[in-house]
Each structure stands twice: as C-alpha cells, then as structure tokens.
Amino acid sequence: MTRSAVATERVDRAIALMRAYAERTGVTGSSTGRRYLWTDAFAVCNFLGLGAATDDAALSTLALEDAHREQATWRAHEDINDVMLATALAPDGFLVRRG
Numbered sequence: 001m002t003r004s005a006v007a008t009e010r011v012d013r014a015i016a017l018m019r020a021y022a023e024r025t026g027v028t029g030s031s032t033g034r035r036y037l038w039t040d041a042f043a044v045c046n047f048l049g050l051g052a053a054t055d056d057a058a059l060s061t062l063a064l065e066d067a068h069r070e071q072a073t074w075r076a077h078e079d080i081n082d083v084m085l086a087t088a089l090a091p092d093g094f095l096v097r098r099g
Helices: 003-025 036-055 057-061 068-072 070-075 078-089
Strands: none
Touching: 003 036, 003 057, 036 057, 036 078
8 A cells, every 4th residue: 555545544544533533522512411511622624634634625614613612621621722713723923933
C-alpha cells in the first residue's frame, strides 16, 4: 500500500469514527449520550481539520453545531472552549511563529 493510500485510509477511518461520535453523543442524532469537556473540544478540532483536509464542508459544519456549545460541560469552561474554537477556525492567525 502506498503512503497516500495509507493516509487516505486513515482519514477515512477518522471520519467514520467522528461521524459515529456525532451520532452517539447527540451532535447529529437524537441520542443524549454522555459528553465531556475535552472530548467535545477535540471533536470540534477534529471536525474542522478533517473538513479542511478533505474539502468536505459537512464535516466542518459539524464543528459548529450548537449541540457542542449547549452542553453544561462546554458552558462550564466557555472561555477556554471559545478560545480553542477560534484557534481551530483560523490556525494560521494563531499558530504561526513570526519574526
């Protein structure tokens, strides 16, 4: 298997895992599964990254679902979560070393 085939396979697997997470936790489904602060924060970053890597706007849209920010765990740490979300939305503006 070539390197690009392995990378594609890994991205496809990551997408499948994240879509299952979204369904299981109520981001896209009707389930009210348990939600955790850091899991949601990483999920937002994963959806944005996978959306950008695959040019799949639907994945990026999942990162911005209100279901993430309506959770008590998100609201309890809203400041840091909003900062992480802003960083994930515009990484070049925050993570580039200048000078």
